[in-house]
Amino acid sequence: MGGRFLSIGECMVELSQAGGGLLRKGFAGDTFNTAWYARACLPATWSVDYLTGLGDDVVSEEMIAFMAGAGVGTSAIRRIAGRTPGLYMIHLKNGERSFSYWRDTSAARALAADADHLRRAIEAVDVVYFSGITLAILPVADLETLLSELRRAKASGKLVAFDPNIRPRLWSGRETMLATISDGARAANLVMPSFDDEATHFGDVSVAATMNRYHGLGVEKIVVKNGEHGATVSFGDEPRLVPAVEAKVVDTTSAGDSFNGAFLARYLVTGDAVEAAGFGAAVAARVIGEHGALIAYEKLVE
Numbered sequence: 654m655g656g657r658f659l660s661i662g663e664c665m666v667e668l669s670q671a672g673g674g675l676l677r678k679g680f681a682g683d684t685f686n687t688a689w690y691a692r693a694c695l696p697a698t699w700s701v702d703y704l705t706g707l708g709d710d711v712v713s714e715e716m717i718a719f720m721a722g723a724g725v726g727t728s729a730i731r732r733i734a735g736r737t738p739g740l741y742m743i744h745l746k747n748g749e750r751s752f753s754y755w756r757d758t759s760a761a762r763a764l765a766a767d768a769d770h771l772r773r774a775i776e777a778v779d780v781v782y783f784s785g786i787t788l789a790i791l792p793v794a795d796l797e798t799l800l801s802e803l804r805r806a807k808a809s810g811k812l813v814a815f816d817p818n819i820r821p822r823l824w825s826g827r828e829t830m831l832a833t834i835s836d837g838a839r840a841a842n843l844v845m846p847s848f849d850d851e852a853t854h855f856g857d858v859s860v861a862a863t864m865n866r867y868h869g870l871g872v873e874k875i876v877v878k879n880g881e882h883g884a885t886v887s888f889g890d891e892p893r894l895v896p897a898v899e900a901k902v903v904d905t906t907s908a909g910d911s912f913n914g915a916f917l918a919r920y921l922v923t924g925d926a927v928e929a930a931g932f933g934a935a936v937a938a939r940v941i942g943e944h945g946a947l948i949a950y951e952k953l954v955e
């Protein structure tokens with residue numbers, strides 16, 4: 654049986670070092686990366702769409718063509734005349750990566766400005782995915798619009814999946830960040846946090862503490878990712894630790910995003926969260942063995 658999957662957030666232009674002072678242009682962003690891996694891992698009976706805001710410029714057109722080329726539907730993307738996509742540059746110094754961002758005025762910040770558009774897009778699908786980054790980039794009024802549509806989707810029985818993906822520099826302050834992440838979790842029925850982030854920002858002392866906190870917010874299904882220590886799945890039964898798959902680490906970009914996409918793809922087809930976590934771990938291990946956020950489908954199945 655098939656279905657319709659929608660991921661909501663910001664995809665940016667990525668500039669990475671190509672040697673000799675040259676830059677290579679790509680496209681990436683946490684929720685888009687997850688859509689990419691969900692598309693790669695779901696059968697053709699499922700559609701995968703991306704909802705963001707883009708402009709009417711050449712780079713927006715290129716990004717849309719890139720998404721469509723990967724099999725990700727783009728008809729739910731809002732086009733905003735005069736705006737442009739956000740952009741980030743990856744710097745490499747002595748093997749260490751660092752990032753510069755230009756995203757404060759990106760078109761994606763207006764992704765939830767049209768409440769009717771958002772409602773129609775969410776009503777049309779079975780599964781909705783979003784992250785803490787999606788929430789962080791929105792103006793306050795639009796944030797409320799998005800959260801209320803997500804609550805509506807949850808109440809109507811859709812699967813609403815959320816990765817807190819806590820990035821302090823996107824938020825105006827710590828209290829707002831923690832309160833809004835918690836509101837995001839309340840609007841979801843599946844939460845997929847990374848333990849490192851949760852320990853750093855919420856002060857959780859253990860994976861169990863993270864699980865208990867999100868269960869306490871009314872979330873039924875939780876997958877806590879914990880790097881090479883594996884992922885703990887709590888879906889109503891006893892929590893189960895699913896080991897990571899040993900990996901030759903080249904670049905950890907997108908480890909969590911690829912885990913989420915692969916986990917969701919497998920869970921939607923089999924309904925078995927433990928098996929899906931094993932599959933997510935295998936895909937993430939493959940992804941961190943290569944450079945870049947988006948690994949081609951052919952390389953994943955090798």
Ligand code: AMP
Binds near residue numbers: 883
């Ligand atoms: P994280 O968000 O860092 O917890 O990572 C997400 C997922 O990627 C984990 O649940 C693992 O499956 C995988 N992963 C991350 N780091 C490693 C690693 N060093 N070795 C193997 N798997 C990893």
